[in-house]
Amino acid sequence: MIIPAHAEVHLPLTVEGVLRTAEHHARLSDWGRDQSFLLGLERLVAAAEAFGPTPALRAAAHNWIVELLVMRLHMVQDENRHPEILAQQIEKPLVVLGLPRAGTTILYDLLSLDPDSRAPREWEIVRPWPAPEVESFGTDPRIGQLQDSYDSILAISPEMNDIHRLDATQPGECNSIMVHHFASPNFAALLAVPDYDEWLISLDRVPGRYPAHKRILQQLQWRGPKGHWVIKAPVHLLDLEGLLETYPDAQMVWTHRDPVLTMSSISSHIYALQKALGSGMEKADIGAAQWRNWRKALLAGTRTRTEIPAVEQAILDISNRDVIVDPVGTVERIYAHFDRPFSAEFAEGIRHFVRHHKGAARRGKHRHSLEEYDLNGEVIRRELDEYYQRFGHLCQTLDR
Structure with a gap:
């Protein structure tokens, strides 16, 4: 796991909270030029709060979201260091x-x-x-x-x-x-x-x-x-x-x-x-x-x-x-x-x-x-x- 199992789960779940937690774990803060992912993130966090999942599900949701964000930060770093990634052609x-x-x-x-x-x-x-x-x-x-x-x-x-x-x-x-x-x-x-x-x-x-x-x-x-x-x-x-x-x-x-x-x-x-x-x-x-x-x-x-x-x-x-x-x-x-x-x-x-x-x-x-x-x-x-x-x-x- 990228996120340690003992990672603290912040309550309530907030977009700002998961973004800052991901930056802390990745030690990175560049989210890239396209930040349209925030639209879905905001909706997901709000929906998790509104539906009131169990503590176990809340912890799972938090850690899953943060892990996804950590990977995003690292992939942005990858493409900044290796521009050939974005030149990869996906053909037919x-x-x-x-x-x-x-x-x-x-x-x-x-x-x-x-x-x-x-x-x-x-x-x-x-x-x-x-x-x-x-x-x-x-x-x-x-x-x-x-x-x-x-x-x-x-x-x-x-x-x-x-x-x-x-x-x-x-x-x-x-x-x-x-x-x-x-x-x-x-x-x-x-x-x-x-x-x-x-x-x-x-x-x-x-x-x-x-x-x-x-x-x-x-x-x-x-x-x-x-x-x-x-x-x-x-x-x-x-x-x-x-x-x-x-x-x-x-x-x-x-x-x-x-x-x-x-x-x-x-x-x-x-x-x-x-x-x-x-x-x-x-x-x-x-x-x-x-x-x-x-x-x-x-x-x-x-x-x-x-x-x-x-x-x-x-x-x-x-x-x-x-x-x-x-x-x-x-x-x-x-x-x-x-x-x-x-x-x-x-x-x-x-x-x-x-x-x-x-x-x-x-x-x-x-x-x-x-x-x-x-x-x-x-x-x-x-x-x-x-x-x-x-x-x-x-x-x-x-x-x-």
Whole structure:
């Protein structure tokens, strides 16, 4: 940990307090030219105060925020000392889109198996400073530190592995990258701060979020392994135009699965996380928040494609069913669409992974229902009619 375990937690939480604490620990005070991160920081701190988390959660929130700020200070120092960091080119990133629980993770895993790819790993996303290096990439102590944290969660809530595996070396999501800009749904999922969640989803665009996202990838690419970037986050659906402005040659794959089948799964995932961390909200409240958020995301993504031809041209649509039934063929189709070379080595890597994944999937069953989270399938279909009209033919999945 960057912040000592015995670090004092100042009450109440204030923006000034966490900024000064971070400066004290880092012994640095240059926050860089772009300080748009303060917008999300202010909202997060205010939401944590308003919701009144438990003392343990308050301490966790404080230390997490300060740790993020300490890393930001050090990364600003890095770029001041090494201007070549900001010259790093992020070219033709392959971006996985789609609702959570709609096959995005399995597709992300498959695309990350390409020997010529570079997917950011959980441990380096969580702590991108010091910059990861090729020589120590597989033995970096941050791997064990993060895995210890994950194991603590699994000790409390072992069913988490039936929902989403927790492995420090697995490909990490852009939600965790956006944490560094204080503009990520992870805060609401882990800390149960509904005011922050409502603020974040109310924005059509978060100032500075995608430039900050690129800055993290530059940090990881600078001294780390090279390859074409593969990244993933359902939240990208909310601002496809902003993503393309920062990565104009991005190649995007949108996986589709019936939202009626995904919404309770998403809610169950959030509930399990909050249960493990002691930040639980009522199931009905979780369901309402997730439906609000992902309804907006699906409609925003659908409408942006209609309104902006460049976004439409950058996206390939696939069915979650195709990923499950024919993973090699589906990935090969993606590569052909974007004119990328597809090697025999890559194909065999996919086959090997799928054999292992199928065996692991039989170890547990993730059980959930719409009714459990006060959700209604008819309402979902009615309010997402615009999405179903265009993509309904891709939503016929193995669940039926």
